[in-house]
Amino acid sequence: MKKFCAHRWRLKTACVVAWMLVFALSAHAGHLKASGVSAGGSITRDLQLREFGMVFHPGADGYLGANLLYFPLPSQSLLSTDYGKHEGYVLRQNFAGYFAEELGKSGWDLGVLWWIERHGWDSEDFAVFPNYGKFSLIRSVQTTGLSIARPDLNLGIAGGIQYTNPEYVGKVYEPESDTLYEWAAATWGPISAQTSFHHSSFRHARLSLNLESKKVLGGKESGPLTYLPNIDVAIYARNCDGEDSLRLFWEQNLIAQRLYAEVAVYFPDPALRFVALKYYPDPSKVISIDVTCYRKSNGDFLWGGGISMPFVRVAYNHADDIENVLGLRGTFVLQFHFGIEKIRDTFVGLNGSKATPMMTREIDTDENVKKQRREQREQEFNESRRKSNLQESSSTNSAHEITATGIVWENAK
Known part of the structure; x- marks a missing residue:
């Protein structure tokens, strides 16, 4: 409790000093x-x-x-x-x-x-x-x-x-x-x-x-x-x-x-x-x-x-x-x-030499550019989907062959 009161007292003192400085400087304002x-x-x-x-x-x-x-x-x-x-x-x-x-x-x-x-x-x-x-x-x-x-x-x-x-x-x-x-x-x-x-x-x-x-x-x-x-x-x-x-x-x-x-x-x-x-x-x-x-x-x-x-x-x-x-x-x-x-x-910023360090998003204003980028995104999506289907098919076929091999092995026994 004493530490808290001391901290409040120091804060109030700093505020009073700051305001005294403000008024002292403002008194000399032109x-x-x-x-x-x-x-x-x-x-x-x-x-x-x-x-x-x-x-x-x-x-x-x-x-x-x-x-x-x-x-x-x-x-x-x-x-x-x-x-x-x-x-x-x-x-x-x-x-x-x-x-x-x-x-x-x-x-x-x-x-x-x-x-x-x-x-x-x-x-x-x-x-x-x-x-x-x-x-x-x-x-x-x-x-x-x-x-x-x-x-x-x-x-x-x-x-x-x-x-x-x-x-x-x-x-x-x-x-x-x-x-x-x-x-x-x-x-x-x-x-x-x-x-x-x-x-x-x-x-x-x-x-x-x-x-x-x-x-x-x-x-x-x-x-x-x-x-x-x-x-x-x-x-x-x-x-x-x-x-x-x-x-x-x-x-x-x-x-x-x-x-x-x-x-x-x-x-x-x-x-x-x-x-x-x-x-x-x-x-x-x-x-x-x-x-x-x-x-x-x-x-x-x-x-x-x-x-x-x-x-x-x-x-x-x-x-x-x-x-x-x-x-x-x-x-x-x-x-x-x-x-x-x-x-x-x-x-x-005004008169700055490099771009601001923040994320920006490019906004398309030309209809042809919009169309090209939309087609590019669709092509990338279809390609990704095709690759995913091929991977699933390959995984399924591999599992089937292993099972079939096992069955044939049992029958041979």
Whole structure:
């Protein structure tokens, strides 16, 4: 009994210490700024195209992704404006889908895609219907389009539109209206490119070199080619001045496609934005353990990290969240997520190098293939049945001969 009570006491003490640590860290959380919420639209549009670029490979049959972010402590998502600080909640929920199918026997794959995200800040926590307070901003961003690819040539092109719809914009934000953008993308081997426009106004251009050899894309499973880097260079048009900004991102395999380093640098200010070490227990990249360091504009560094599992992700002060969730920092994030891609009848996590370690079943879609496999199964069954009958007949005949021999032997006696 004493041991049981002591164990309960230690458990309660550990829980109290953990909660004290949570509240201590949340007390130093950086407040959300109105400018960060306003910039969420352009960040989301770029993030959706960046994610599609990782999905779109000739031979990719589909992708499903979904995310819902939850911030357990309201004190971590305070909004800072000229009127003071306001308690509220950050919203970020999104869905992504891409499906491709072969056009008859032409060798071309036709695909359709739809990325949608709803995000913003509101005075009350909600899943569907916001409160629309005086300092709220709720926005939805959609990216949709078509793709066509030739897997045998490792070639593909895609294009479509992006639509930004501000549901409600409070008085502390820059005015917004519904806006339509156009985008296009192309990929050939390890090289891919993107661009987007607002009518005739340039918005961004991206060049990606996916040099790392990946087994899931028909590359090497190991060796020097798997240590080649993945480089992403993007140029963005600034809204205020005529000078464009450039983002350089470098991903480097360090150990057996399980430990990776990531670096992001922004120009014209040659400032390191963030670095990260990400460990994946399996090269499919379904599970990860991350340590990140984000550099603020004043030169201070913010350390953070997180753990991602197949359906849940827990993180604190993670550089990816600071980059992509309205500039929010110093916060705990609980994320319910799903993301898996289908390439050549195998499943892989987003940007993974090998198939997931799970059993998969091939699904036939071509009627001729179905017929051939059905006939093959029937032939194998009939052959097995014929062999079984022959064995039974042979066994019966052998037993009869032994009996008959015995009878003849008795008669001779």
